[in-house]
Ligand SMILES: Nc1nc2c(ncn2[C@@H]2O[C@H](COP(=O)(O)OP(=O)(O)OP(=O)(O)O)[C@@H](O)[C@H]2O)c(=O)[nH]1
């Protein structure tokens with residue numbers, strides 16, 4: 001679809017450009033308020049309106065006809081237009097899978113609706129503050145769509161069997177759905193919106209962006225972080241990565257070692273704890289050679305302590321461990337013998353963001369036989385939603401230290417920040 005996007009001060013300006021570029025039959029596909037400039041979530045940037053438009057049918061017959069929520073509703077109820085072809089197509093490419101589970105079908109419907117509704121609300125706000133710019137027809141249409149969507153959201157909310165109280169302010173209901181569809185556990189999402197409802201007055205609740213920021217602030221208060229290795233008080237930073245097989249421990253050790261050397265100009269030593277002679281440390285050995293860092297493999301605690309003592313001149317010591325199943329009690333016991341002390345070594349549990357909540361709970365409980373100081377979430381790039389990170393953080397109250405977002409070494413590593421995590425859930429930056 002030949003879409004054009006404009007960043008403008010108001011809708012009047014947008015209409016001028018749209019008419020000029022796409023002709024009188026052009027269709028406004030979406031609108032949203034954005035901030036240009038810097039600051040957390042770009043919160044302090046200049047407020048702009050982003051309008052996406054498509055040429056009208058007369059100009060380009062291949063363009064899909066004007067998409068309405070009515071059509072989306074029809075298709076959800078099994079009408080002749082499929083969601084893929086109409087409403088959702090404008091915003092996101094849904095998967096062509098007719099056998100999707102109900103929750104996924106609902107998500108495919110709800111996410112674009114939420115975005116659309118947010119855009120319409122913002123545009124209406126913008127229009128009403130500038131009565132001269134009103135194109136009466138456009139405003140009428142937007143109001144109709146808003147009404148249809150309100151209805152649809154309540155229908156879908158009641159279908160999903162969760163928070164569907166018609167008295168819940170609409171913006172909160174929308175954000176509740178967004179959080180739930182992002183994988184945040186229902187009871188946590190419910191608690192957040194209830195808290196927001198208690199604390200915000202009627203006017204505030206009418207303002208979608210305000211409500212969203214309010215929720216973001218609450219979430220930011222809940223999440224604990226360590227700022228990577230920077231939160232470690234002692235002058236020598238010793239970090240051990242523990243966790244199940246294949247979650248990305250060794251790759252992350254390499255990334256952190258590179259971060260410590262390059263960014264912080266620290267002297268780094270590497271250790272691999274391999275109690276079962278699996279020789280899984282070859283990747284790390286090669287990397288250590290490359291960066292000219294000392295590297296050794298150890299099997300038991302006394303050996304590890306001796307080695308750490310011999311590295312007293314090194315600023316950061318990063319320890320890789322062999323992965324094993326959380327159900328392998330024997331190996332858990334062996335590892336606990338080595339990493340049972342609190343203090344000198346920071347133990348980080350590595351979890352993949354692609355794991356199911358229930359598995360993360362089991363892993364965290366089992367590995368919790370050792371003192372766990374922080375959590376590293378890997379493979380965020382392979383996950384479509386991030387609610388499970390919050391579920392985990394709320395449930396276990398463990399601080400997050402790093403996030404990894406790909407296989408590239410050393411680039412795909414981020415020090416976990418509250419802003420980033422909340423943005424993953426609520427998409428405040430609109431990226
Ligand atoms: N997509 C993606 N892949 C990753 C990420 N981190 C690691 N991987 C990949 O995951 C696979 C396993 O990574 P490893 O670092 O060997 O995992 P491990 O936890 O050390 O595995 P074991 O030592 O066998 O327990 C490799 O193919 C990595 O490239 C990430 O953030 N995103």
Ligand SMILES: [Mg+2]
Pocket residue numbers: 249250251280320321322323
């Ligand atoms: Mg490994």
